[in-house]
Amino acid sequence: xxxxxSLEVVHWDYWERFSLPxxxxxxxxxxxxxxxxxxxxxxxxTLLTIDCAGNRDFKSYLRHNGKPYAWxxxxxxxxxxxxxxxxFFPIMDTQATLVCRIQKKGGEWQRQYAVMxxxxxxxxxxxxxxxxxxxxxxVRLEGAGLxxxxxxVLTLEQGATDKLCQLPPRALLDLVFDVFGDKAVLDDYxxxxxxxxxxxxxxxxxxxxxxxxxxxxxxxxxxxxxxxxGQSLQAERARLVAEVQPAMExxxxxxxxxxxxxxxxxxxxxxxxLLRRAAxxxxxxxxxxxNETEFRERQRAGEARLQAAMExxxxxxxxxxxxxxxxxxxxxxxxxxxxxxQTDLARLAEQAQGWREAMAALAAQEHAAKQELGELNAxxxxxxxxxxxxxxxxxxxxxxxxxxxxxxxxxxxxxEVSDPAWQAALEALLAGYRHVxxxxxxxxREHAWQIGETLRYKHFVVADRAPRGNPTSGSxxxxxxxxxxxxxxxxxxxxxxxxxxxxxxxxxLARDQDWITPQGYFRERRGGRYLGVDDVWFxxxxxxxxxxxxxxxxxxxxxxxxxxAAERRALGQKISDAEAQLRGSRALDELAARAEEFAxxxxxxxxLEAAVARQAEAFAEAQTDLDAIREQRQANSRRRxxxxxxxxxxxxxxxDLVGNLGQQRQEQVQxxxxxxxxxxxxxxxxxxxxxxxxxxxxxDSPQAxxxxxxxxxxRLAEGQFETDESVLALRDKLAGDHAAQKxxxxxxxxxxxxxxxxxxEARGAYLNVLRATLKQYAKNLRHLAELAGIGxxxxxxxxxxxxxxxxxxxxxxxxxxxxxxxxxxxDGEASGGQQVMKSLLLLVALMRDETRPxxxxxxxxxxxxxxxxxxxxxxxxxxxxRAQYILTTPVTHNVNVFQPSELTLVTSKRxxxxxxxxxxxxxxxxxxxxxx
Numbered sequence: 007x008x009x010x011x012s013l014e015v016v017h018w019d020y021w022e023r024f025s026l027p028x029x030x031x032x033x034x035x036x037x038x039x040x041x042x043x044x045x046x047x048x049x050x051x052t053l054l055t056i057d058c059a060g061n062r063d064f065k066s067y068l069r070h071n072g073k074p075y076a077w078x079x080x081x082x083x084x085x086x087x088x089x090x091x092x093x094f095f096p097i098m099d100t101q102a103t104l105v106c107r108i109q110k111k112g113g114e115w116q117r118q119y120a121v122m123x124x125x126x127x128x129x130x131x132x133x134x135x136x137x138x139x140x141x142x143x144x145v146r147l148e149g150a151g152l153x154x155x156x157x158x159v160l161t162l163e164q165g166a167t168d169k170l171c172q173l174p175p176r177a178l179l180d181l182v183f184d185v186f187g188d189k190a191v192l193d194d195y196x197x198x199x200x201x202x203x204x205x206x207x208x209x210x211x212x213x214x215x216x217x218x219x220x221x222x223x224x225x226x227x228x229x230x231x232x233x234x235x236g237q238s239l240q241a242e243r244a245r246l247v248a249e250v251q252p253a254m255e256x257x258x259x260x261x262x263x264x265x266x267x268x269x270x271x272x273x274x275x276x277x278x279x280l281l282r283r284a285a286x287x288x289x290x291x292x293x294x295x296x297n298e299t300e301f302r303e304r305q306r307a308g309e310a311r312l313q314a315a316m317e318x319x320x321x322x323x324x325x326x327x328x329x330x331x332x333x334x335x336x337x338x339x340x341x342x343x344x345x346x347x348q349t350d351l352a353r354l355a356e357q358a359q360g361w362r363e364a365m366a367a368l369a370a371q372e373h374a375a376k377q378e379l380g381e382l383n384a385x386x387x388x389x390x391x392x393x394x395x396x397x398x399x400x401x402x403x404x405x406x407x408x409x410x411x412x413x414x415x416x417x418x419x420x421x422e423v424s425d426p427a428w429q430a431a432l433e434a435l436l437a438g439y440r441h442v443x444x445x446x447x448x449x450x451r452e453h454a455w456q457i458g459e460t461l462r463y464k465h466f467v468v469a470d471r472a473p474r475g476n477p478t479s480g481s482x483x484x485x486x487x488x489x490x491x492x493x494x495x496x497x498x499x500x501x502x503x504x505x506x507x508x509x510x511x512x513x514x515l516a517r518d519q520d521w522i523t524p525q526g527y528f529r530e531r532r533g534g535r536y537l538g539v540d541d542v543w544f545x546x547x548x549x550x551x552x553x554x555x556x557x558x559x560x561x562x563x564x565x566x567x568x569x570x571a572a573e574r575r576a577l578g579q580k581i582s583d584a585e586a587q588l589r590g591s592r593a594l595d596e597l598a599a600r601a602e603e604f605a606x607x608x609x610x611x612x613x614l615e616a617a618v619a620r621q622a623e624a625f626a627e628a629q630t631d632l633d634a635i636r637e638q639r640q641a642n643s644r645r646r647x648x649x650x651x652x653x654x655x656x657x658x659x660x661x662d663l664v665g666n667l668g669q670q671r672q673e674q675v676q677x678x679x680x681x682x683x684x685x686x687x688x689x690x691x692x693x694x695x696x697x698x699x700x701x702x703x704x705x706d707s708p709q710a711x712x713x714x715x716x717x718x719x720x721r722l723a724e725g726q727f728e729t730d731e732s733v734l735a736l737r738d739k740l741a742g743d744h745a746a747q748k749x750x751x752x753x754x755x756x757x758x759x760x761x762x763x764x765x766x767e768a769r770g771a772y773l774n775v776l777r778a779t780l781k782q783y784a785k786n787l788r789h790l791a792e793l794a795g796i797g798x799x800x801x802x803x804x805x806x807x808x809x810x811x812x813x814x815x816x817x818x819x820x821x822x823x824x825x826x827x828x829x830x831x832x833d834g835e836a837s838g839g840q841q842v843m844k845s846l847l848l849l850v851a852l853m854r855d856e857t858r859p860x861x862x863x864x865x866x867x868x869x870x871x872x873x874x875x876x877x878x879x880x881x882x883x884x885x886x887x888r889a890q891y892i893l894t895t896p897v898t899h900n901v902n903v904f905q906p907s908e909l910t911l912v913t914s915k916r917x918x919x920x921x922x923x924x925x926x927x928x929x930x931x932x933x934x935x936x937x938x
Contacts, residue, residue, distance in 0.1 A: 016077035024925035030909035037913030093150035175816025236727030301639035319621035434526030434537035797822030
């Protein structure tokens with residue numbers, strides 16, 4: 007790698023002409039802002055065919071002075087390398103001259119370059135130079151060591167060299183590949199991949215076109231099949247009509263003739279059998295009629311015996327009952343006589359009076375309960391029919407409205423509860439509105455109010471109604487559904503009341519908020535109170551609950567009435583007994599007077615009971631005999647009716663058989679005549695027994711052939727079959743085009759697959775170059791870090807042979823300063839000086855080449871924002887490397903920035919009124935001094 011020895015510029019920016027020595031390892035260009043430090047570096051860049059800094063180019067430096075030409079000349083070293091070869095071979099001198107001549111021709115600036123041996127002044131360049139083009143000149147510089155890596159490093163702008171450490175791992179890896187020339191290969195690969203993707207898209211488009219062509223081919227094939235199917239159906243129909251149907255009709259006639267013969271014989275046999283069966287049944291009918299007469303006489307005798315037995319049994323029972331009454335009267339008189347001496351008659355009379363009063367109270371309670379039961383039965387009947395029970399005064403008012411033609415509904419008929427949990431709360435709020443009446447037509451308000459005044463209807467009659475809007479969340483209106491429009495005031499009232507689970511939840515609401523609990527505890531502006539009711543009135547479920555409760559109440563009332571009736575009977579018995587005891591003083595006299603009558607009754611009782619039992623047994627026996635006779639007569643009657651019915655059926659069957667037999671004989675004759683006529687019109691090949699048998703196996707019947715003909719005709723009429731025979735040629739052409747395009751598509755797909763495989767293999771092969779580049783950069787970085795006394799560690803990416811791995815790869819670098827731990831590239835833990843050191847290490851490692859030692863680097867203001875200590879560290883690092891550095895620094899920096907410099911170039915601003923700027927001043931360090 008060569009180094010600069012001197013630089014001469016002519017008409018470059020505001021410099022007319024001057025020469026500068028550059029024969030030092032570290033050259034510092036110092037001057038105020040705008041004095042030309044970057045201009046000097048851009049002169050060197052233009053001489054080396056490198057882009058200028060920022061948005062400038064070499065033309066911008068030529069427009070200021072108004073001259074039509076400019077010269078850039080540099081003397082560079084041409085020392086032999088480790089192998090003895092010189093950078094600018096075949097030039098063998100220790101120095102070489104690089105020249106750039108810029109001229110304005112035809113309004114455009116043109117550059118020419120030359121490489122000459124030795125130190126050639128500008129005046130002799132015209133005579134001795136062999137001008138070469140930009141591309142050949144760049145090749146000569148690359149041969150001298152100005153590689154693409156160094157060229158890219160030298161293009162870094164001012165302030166960018168100390169910001170390399172701020173790059174993310176992916177950007178740093180791209181920079182390394184870009185500097186070392188690998189980025190171009192990666193870009194070429196990416197372009198190849200893009201071309202492959204475009205080829206894939208093109209193949210996809212061709213595939214789509216092939217699919218469309220395939221659809222057209224399928225459509226053409228469908229049309230061909232439609233044409234062929236239509237022709238086939240027409241041919242099949244013609245064959246069925248002309249050949250198959252007549253032959254099948256002939257076969258059907260022959261089969262019917264053969265099948266009718268056994269039927270005729272069978273019908274004759276059936277007729278004889280019917281005649282014989284009818285004669286037998288008539289004999290059975292005569293015998294059954296005789297049995298019927300006998301059973302009728304026996305039944306009349308049995309009925310007479312049964313009547314006599316029943317009368318005798320009744321007489322015996324009456325005698326026994328009369329005798330039992332006498333015995334009960336005797337026992338009662340005996341009991342009354344026994345109690346006569348033990349009873350307080352005055353007290354007994356008082357008790358009897360109390361029992362009569364209790365019976366009167368029970369009678370009053372029963373009367374009230376029966377009235378409630380009657381009203382409850384009316385309500386239950388209304389509920390079961392789906393109507394609500396209405397009081398009499400409400401029914402009277404509604405009947406008056408109906409008579410006046412005023413359509414109306416009750417509020418309870420249009421209210422439904424969507425959440426059963428809030429039924430009790432709704433009933434509590436609307437308890438006072440159960441009988442509110444709503445008019446269907448607001449114009450009837452005046453007439454309805456007049457009727458309400460007349461009948462003194464005490465509840466609201468509402469004419470104005472409004473639709474239900476969106477309810478407030480959590481309000482009672484939210485759980486209510488209306489079957490018709492309700493009053494506006496009711497909507498507002500329900501929407502104003504919030505639902506709460508308990509009183510504690512309501513207390514947490516705003517003080518002016520109305521709320522109600524599910525049990526019916528209601529709070530409004532006047533305070534809180536319980537509004538719960540015991541019954542339900544609103545909603546469809548209310549009818550069912552009212553009916554259930556009504557039926558339960560009815561059961562309770564009926565049970566209570568039964569208890570009261572039993573109690574009243576007991577009281578009546580007590581009163582009767584008391585009255586009997588009060589009359590007991592005559593019991594002994596009556597017993598004495600009727601002693602013989604009571605004794606005779608006791609004596610006759612066993613005889614009377616035995617007579618009743620005997621007469622009951624005789625009655626049961628007569629009843630059993632009569633039932634047996636009746637059953638026998640009924641069985642004989644059933645057999646007689648069945649026999650008569652069978653005779654009638656046999657006669658009817660015989661008549662039908664005789665009629666059918668004559669008709670079948672006539673039909674057989676007609677079939678034979680038709681068979682002979684049809685047989686003459688059929689080809690001999692089709693009317694043979696074998697041919698007709700085969701047709702019958704295939705078609706079964708002429709009806710099946712006709713159905714097939716009708717099916718074919720229907721398909722021909724409804725199918726819209728193709729009739730254009732040119733579709734055959736179209737189908738063949740489309741098939742050829744489809745095959746050709748598919749073959750071309752397969753060939754392109756094979757080529758694309760080969761290209762994809764080749765690209766993948768090339769990528770895999772070049773990954774080794776990328777890995778070698780990374781290893782070389784890591785080696786350069788570690789060597790420079792060792793010179794600087796800084797620890798460095800690199801995580802090289804694992805480059806796999808796939809696009810994702812290469813696209814996501816990154817270079818992770820960590821540094822260690824003063825053994826204080828490892829830090830990343832830009833993690834915020836490094837100081838400003840450490841940031842500069844990291845960036846310089848990353849920068850110099852990009853251009854270091856062990857095979858070509860030396861070289862040079864342009865760095866704009868590397869000491870910016872550094873303190874004295876870090877400036878010294880950076881200077882020490884620059885001294886330790888074997889490269890030529892051309893640095894820039896503003897005049898405001900600390901004097902320590904000049905510590906590593908061996909040659910200092912001082913620029914100055916152009917003075918006002920002067921056409922040219924002052925030449926650059928030169929300061930060279932003496933060997934025995936510390937600072938120049």
